[in-house]
Amino acid sequence: MDARAVRRHFPILNQEVNGRPLVYLDSAATSQKPLAVIEAVDRYYREQNANVHRGLHTLSERATQALEEARAKVARFINAREPAEIIFVRNATEAINLVAYSYGARLREGDEILLTPMEHHSNLIPWQLAARRSGARLRYIPMNPDGTLDVTDLDRLITPKTRLVALTHVSNVLGTINPVAEIVQAAHREGVPVLVDGAQSVPHMPVDVQALDCDFLAVSGHKMLAPMGIGFLYGKRELLEGMEPFLAGGEMIAEVDLERATWAELPHKFEAGTPDVAGAVGLAAAIDFLNDLGMEAVFQHEQELVRYALNVLREVDGVTIYGPEPPRGGVIAFNVEGIHPHDLSTVLDQEGIAIRVGHHCAQPLTEALGVPATARASFYVYTLPEEIDALARGIERAKEFFAHGIRR
Amino acid sequence: MGSDANPLEALYREVILQHYQHPRNKGRMEDAAATIRLTNPSCGDRIELFLKTSPDGRVEGITYEGQGCSISQASASMMTERIRGLSLDEALELAERFHQMLRGDAEAAKDERLGDLVALQGVSKFPVRVKCAALAWEALERSIEQVRSPQS
Numbered sequence A: 001m002d003a004r005a006v007r008r009h010f011p012i013l014n015q016e017v018n019g020r021p022l023v024y025l026d027s028a029a030t031s032q033k034p035l036a037v038i039e040a041v042d043r044y045y046r047e048q049n050a051n052v053h054r055g056l057h058t059l060s061e062r063a064t065q066a067l068e069e070a071r072a073k074v075a076r077f078i079n080a081r082e083p084a085e086i087i088f089v090r091n092a093t094e095a096i097n098l099v100a101y102s103y104g105a106r107l108r109e110g111d112e113i114l115l116t117p118m119e120h121h122s123n124l125i126p127w128q129l130a131a132r133r134s135g136a137r138l139r140y141i142p143m144n145p146d147g148t149l150d151v152t153d154l155d156r157l158i159t160p161k162t163r164l165v166a167l168t169h170v171s172n173v174l175g176t177i178n179p180v181a182e183i184v185q186a187a188h189r190e191g192v193p194v195l196v197d198g199a200q201s202v203p204h205m206p207v208d209v210q211a212l213d214c215d216f217l218a219v220s221g222h223k224m225l226a227p228m229g230i231g232f233l234y235g236k237r238e239l240l241e242g243m244e245p246f247l248a249g250g251e252m253i254a255e256v257d258l259e260r261a262t263w264a265e266l267p268h269k270f271e272a273g274t275p276d277v278a279g280a281v282g283l284a285a286a287i288d289f290l291n292d293l294g295m296e297a298v299f300q301h302e303q304e305l306v307r308y309a310l311n312v313l314r315e316v317d318g319v320t321i322y323g324p325e326p327p328r329g330g331v332i333a334f335n336v337e338g339i340h341p342h343d344l345s346t347v348l349d350q351e352g353i354a355i356r357v358g359h360h361c362a363q364p365l366t367e368a369l370g371v372p373a374t375a376r377a378s379f380y381v382y383t384l385p386e387e388i389d390a391l392a393r394g395i396e397r398a399k400e401f402f403a404h405g406i407r408r
Numbered sequence B: 001m002g003s004d005a006n007p008l009e010a011l012y013r014e015v016i017l018q019h020y021q022h023p024r025n026k027g028r029m030e031d032a033a034a035t036i037r038l039t040n041p042s043c044g045d046r047i048e049l050f051l052k053t054s055p056d057g058r059v060e061g062i063t064y065e066g067q068g069c070s071i072s073q074a075s076a077s078m079m080t081e082r083i084r085g086l087s088l089d090e091a092l093e094l095a096e097r098f099h100q101m102l103r104g105d106a107e108a109a110k111d112e113r114l115g116d117l118v119a120l121q122g123v124s125k126f127p128v129r130v131k132c133a134a135l136a137w138e139a140l141e142r143s144i145e146q147v148r149s150p151q152s
C-alpha cells in the first residue's frame, strides 16, 4: 500500500499546525476523511436529500435507496448473512447500549456478564448499569502482564450463570488483538452469546462475522473514514428478533393504536426516528475506499508501522511502551520518564504533532498498568514512517525542554 | 527569542518547573477540618486537599496529595504557599482572581495579591490546560464550603 498516494485523498492532512506540518497520530480517536467521503455527503445533500421510508415521492425513494444500499454494503463488508442484521446507530457506544438495554432486559439477579479489564468505558459502563438494574454480576477474564488476555481458565469463567460475554476485538490502548474466535467457541459451547466491540478492529483489519461467529458487533463509522454520527450494530437475526426495541417512536412500528403497538420488521424495529442518511452514504463511500485499498493491505501497512514505531521508540531513552509484541493494532501507548503525558502532549502540539494523552476512556486498564495516564500514538492508512520519526524527535525535544527548564 | 515569542516558555515558566520538581506542602494532614478529593475525569489528574483553620477563621494549614501534570501540581504547590494565613474570604477572592487570570483577563493578572501565581498566566493561551491549573483552586473553594457548613 502506498500511504503517500493515499494521503493525497485527505485534504485535512495537508496543513500546518502551530507553524509545522500536521503530524496526525490520533486516528484511534477518530480517523480523517477522504475526499470521496466528503463529496458523497455533499452530493447526497445536493441531489438526494429527503426523509426515508415515508414519502412516496421520487426524492424520498432515492434517499431510501441510498440508505438501504449503504446497509447492504456494510453487511457485505463484515460478511453478515443479510442487510437486515445491520442496525444503523450513531456509534459503537450506542450499539453497545442498545444490546445492554434490549438484550440486558432478560438479565436476572445472580446472572453473570463476562468482560475484560481492557474494555473502553463504552463496553463497561452500559454493563455496570445493566447489572445494577438486574442484580447481575460482572466478571472479568484476567489479563497477562504483557497485555494479552489469559484465556487458560475460560471454561471455568463461563459458568451456567453467564448470560453474555462482551469484549473488545482490539484494545484501544494496548493494541492487543484478542482471540475472539476462540472465546466465541468456548462461550457457544455453553450457549452463551458474545458481543464484540469492533470499534478498533473493523476499521483496521478484515473482519468476518460469520467466521468469528460472534453474536453482536459494535462499530463506529468515524473511526473508519466515515463521518461522525454514523455507526452500526451487527446482530444475529434470531437474537435481534427476540429483543424488545431500545428506542421507540416513528419508523419502528408495524401497527399502532392508542394502547399498544407492534414492532416493524428488522432492522427498522431498532431504528426509531429519522436516521442519519447522509452519514450512511458517507459510510458506504468509506467502505468503497477501504475495499479499494484492501483490508488485508490496510492491516499489513499498520503492522509495518507498528514494528517501525516500536523499534524507533525503544531507541529513545526513558520511553516505556505498553502492550504486546506484534501483530497488534496500530496504537502504541507509552510514557516518557519524568514527563507527564499532558506536558508531553503540549510540547508535541507545538511541533504540529497530535497524539492523545490520559486514560483513553479505559481507566481500569490504566490503573492496571500502574500509571496515572499514558500517551498514545495511533496510525491509519495515511500514516507515514516519517511521522513516527517526527514523534521520536518531538519526544527528545520534550525531554530536553523539561531537563533544562526554560532558557535562562 | 524572548519568552513571549516561544509559547512553551511562556507556559512553563521557571518557577512552575521548580514547584513541579520540588513541591511545597505536599502530604496528608490528619487533623484537617476539610478534606476534598477532586479529579479531572478527562485526563486523570487528581488532587486531595487538606485544610485547617485557626479560631479566628484564617487558613492555618493547607496541604495536598495528588498526581498530575506539571501545571496541575505546580498550581497546587503555589496555591498552598500563597493561601496560608489568609482569611477564608481573602482566599476565595484570590481564587476568583486566579480564575479570571486563567480566562485571559489581563487586569486580573496585575493584581499584586497573586504574587508568584502570575507565572501561570501563560496557561490562558492553552485552553486545554486551563482545567489542570484550576483543579487545586476548585478543591480550595470546595474545602472552604465544607469548613463553613461542617454538617453537610
Ligand SMILES: Cc1ncc(COP(=O)(O)O)c(C=O)c1O
Binding pocket: A028, A029, A091, A092, A093, A094, A120, A122, A123, A168, A170, A171, A172, A197, A199, A200, A220, A361
Ligand atoms: C475500543 C473502543 N470501543 C468503543 C469506543 C467508542 O467509540 P464511540 O465514541 O465512537 O462510540 C472506542 C472509541 O474511542 C474504542 O476505542
